[in-house]
Amino acid sequence: MIKLNEELRLVDDFENVERIPTRDGYGKGLVELGAERNDVFVLTGDLADSTRTAWFKEKFPERFIDMGVAEQNMINVAVGLALSGKVPFVATYGVFVPGRAWDQIRISVCYNKANVKFAGAHTGISVGPDGATHQALEDVASVRALPNLTILSPTDFWESKKATIAAAKMKGPVYIRFGREKVPVITTEETPFEIGKAVVYREGKDVTLIATGQMVYQAIIAANNLMERGIDAGIINVHTIKPLDRETIVEAARRTGAVVTAEEHQVYGGLGGAIAELLSKENPVPMRFVAVNDRFGESGVADELLEAFGLTHKEIEAAAEELVKLKK
Amino acid sequence: MTTEEVKKLEILAYEIRKDVIVALKNAKSGHTGGSLGLADIFTALYFKVLHHKPEDPDWAGRDRFLLSNGHVCPVWYAALARAGYFDVEEFRTTLRKLGTRFQGHPSRLDTPGVESSSGSLGQGLSIGVGMAYAARFDNAPYRVYVGMSDAEFQEGSVWEALMAGGNWKLDNLTAYIDRNKIQIDGSTEGDVMPLEPLKEKLRAFKWNVIEADGHDIKEIVTAFREAGAHRGGPTMIIFNTVIGKGVSFMEGKAEWHGKPPNEEEAEKALKELDEHIEEMKEGGD
CATH class of the missing domain: 3.40.50.920 (Rossmann fold)
Structure with missing residues (x-):
């Protein structure tokens, strides 16, 4: 196997990698954030389990909001929380956020520079059997043209967890993109990560x-x-x-x-x-x-x-x- | 409120109308009708209802006011200026011009007193719901206010916000509807997409509903006070208003939704507004 930069502390064996969904890293990252700071809120649109936000809900129910199937309202409720000093994380499928709430993201999140972190889970073709309607393949394109936005696309479990925590630490709007399936874990807890x-x-x-x-x-x-x-x-x-x-x-x-x-x-x-x-x-x-x-x-x-x-x-x-x- | 105080605010509302006319004439574009129609409500808000500190726009204890139908911001800017947030002349001369702090639609990062940028309809109520949720979570003493147009109730997201606000019983939230029944393509009821029966719909979404005359300062203040005293849910005030109020040739006319007065029209409007102010001053009690 080719040698990769050793300073990065990547896994040793790329042929026998562990497989974990990136959304699990998000869920774990949120739980860690929830314990660390009390300004972190988590919102989902009827998708607590599949976005792994249910883990946060279990530990911090008072800071978890299930918005129901209403993504446009969800983004702007998050904006209201952010403008009141909270750090809201919004999670649903990428086809819905950014998909359905793009105008809210454009004006109320990005133009406002509101400190909202929104996550698109189930992005990419690997979403699988649900088919085209649920496979977000345009999410990055749809938000990349928006000023003031940071876009993160982590590769594996650890990077997703680190990206989630780093997103909370930076000020300003962040979009984080996740997948549904188990994917190879190639980084380790020690691998450095910087937005x-x-x-x-x-x-x-x-x-x-x-x-x-x-x-x-x-x-x-x-x-x-x-x-x-x-x-x-x-x-x-x-x-x-x-x-x-x-x-x-x-x-x-x-x-x-x-x-x-x-x-x-x-x-x-x-x-x-x-x-x-x-x-x-x-x-x-x-x-x-x-x-x-x-x-x-x-x-x-x-x-x-x-x-x-x-x-x-x-x-x-x-x-x-x-x-x-x-x-x- | 004493009659003296009411009269003072009534006159101020007409001064604000004049600011709106001058600013829009200079800007050569913008939304005149809705701005004039809201002058009494904005005067009541900024000079009687809201707890705020113009010299400290970010004061943590301030009531939050959001303008969802951002296009009527000239009346907001005028009220903020008259309240002392910034110089009224700066607003009257630079509105909508390159480099101005007074954008064509409200911009949070540009204008003191603007809590959230707006311009695309149907977004403000959701943000207000989020703010009220946060305020209640923090046991914060301030209230959240959201100004809305009637036609924006045609946006689906407004009903999502109504559902959440009602469900969460956010009694620290007051929203109002500028019910002038006029939108760009005509009447909301006759020509475009009717909202009625509006009160019943709002009540079905678990909102306390108050109806009031949006051109009667005393009624406006009373409505906001009743909303503030209501417990167990958010309140929506339906203010019946006349688009273009105060300038006879603009009143009730959809064409004045989105255009500014030219020099001649502005002169005519200002003359009429001045005459009205004189009448009020002479009127006495």
């Missing part, structure tokens, strides 16, 4: 793989396979999609001269788009985008869907090989 700081797992010479969410694991597998075929690929985990860590990304593009992005999101307006916007100005290099190609999802089992929609290490490898050929 806005992209994490370079490996520098690489020929191409840089820039991934977010559970696609970071696929990028690691891809880099390992590419190395066996003589391609030295760098890996960067971009857990903060906004604001982008410009310096780290530009540096990597300069060093390797080619970039593949990977995300469980539409190809338009997500991580790939953000990186293309940055690099086209700062350091243009050939790019490829591993993402959902402008289509809605469908029912199926998570792993089947990831294969069917081209969201695996295989597509990352193919894209990297294509770019390396192009460079020659």
Whole structure:
């Protein structure tokens, strides 16, 4: 297996990883926050169990609010709490928040700079059998254009927990994106996490793989396979999609001269788009985008869907090989 | 309230109308009708009802006022200015102009006294519900007030907020409806999407409902006081108002929802408002 940056204290064995849903990290993070500080409130829209906010509810029922199936009201009640000095965390499925409450997020959260932290659970194609209506594939695109917003897309359990806690510590609106399925745990409790700081797992010479969410694991597998075929690929985990860590990304593009992005999101307006916007100005290099190609999802089992929609290490490898050929 | 005090506020409401006319004439765009129609309510709020400190807009104990239908902010800015939050001349000359503190729709980060930015209808009540929830959680002594238009009750999110506010029995929350029955495309009842029977609907959502004349200072203050004294649930005051109130050629006209007076119209309006102020002053008791 390829070597990754040891300072990051990632797991040792990438072939036998533990699998935990990122939403569990959110739930644990909220419980920890609830014990630490009494200004943290948690709101959900009839989805306490599946957003793991039920764990907070159990411990701190007086600071838990079930808003019912009313997401627009939920966001603005959170705004009212935030403008009264509380730190509200809102959780439902990504298709509903930001989906249904976008106007509330635009004006009352972002224009107001209200200290609201909203989470979209069940994002990505891996939501599975529920199908297209419940697979949030446009959530990042829909909020990335909003000023004053920080967007987090953690890769695994630990990173989700740290992202949740870090979101409470920073002032201002934050969107955190989670998935439903169990995904590989590649970081450890000791792995450093800082909002806005992209994490370079490996520098690489020929191409840089820039991934977010559970696609970071696929990028690691891809880099390992590419190395066996003589391609030295760098890996960067971009857990903060906004604001982008410009310096780290530009540096990597300069060093390797080619970039593949990977995300469980539409190809338009997500991580790939953000990186293309940055690099086209700062350091243009050939790019490829591993993402959902402008289509809605469908029912199926998570792993089947990831294969069917081209969201695996295989597509990352193919894209990297294509770019390396192009460079020659 | 003494008759002297009422009269003073009635005159002030007409001064505020004049500020609105001048500011909108200078801005060359903006919402005249609703702003004029709310002058009496805003005067009552800022000079009789709300606990606030203009010299300390962030005073922790202040009552919170949210304007959900942000487009009528000229009357809000005028009332805030007259209360001492900022210079009235700055508002009258820079409203809606590049670099101003007085945006076309309220902006929390720009204007002292503005608790929350607004402009997209149907959002203020939810924020008020959240604020009232927080205030009750903290046992805070202040009240939360939300100003709303009637047409924004066509937004579904308003009913979500009503449901939550009623369910949580937030008796530290008072909202009012500017019931002028006029919206951009005509009458709310005859032309667009009727709200009636409004009182019954609100009561069904567990709100205490008070109806009052939105142009009678004494009635306005009494309504807010009754709302404040009510226990066991939030109160919605339906203020019957006339769009464009105080300027005869604007009164009751939907066309004045979203346009400013030109020079000539402003002059005519100011003359009429001045005459009215003189009459009130001479009127005595």
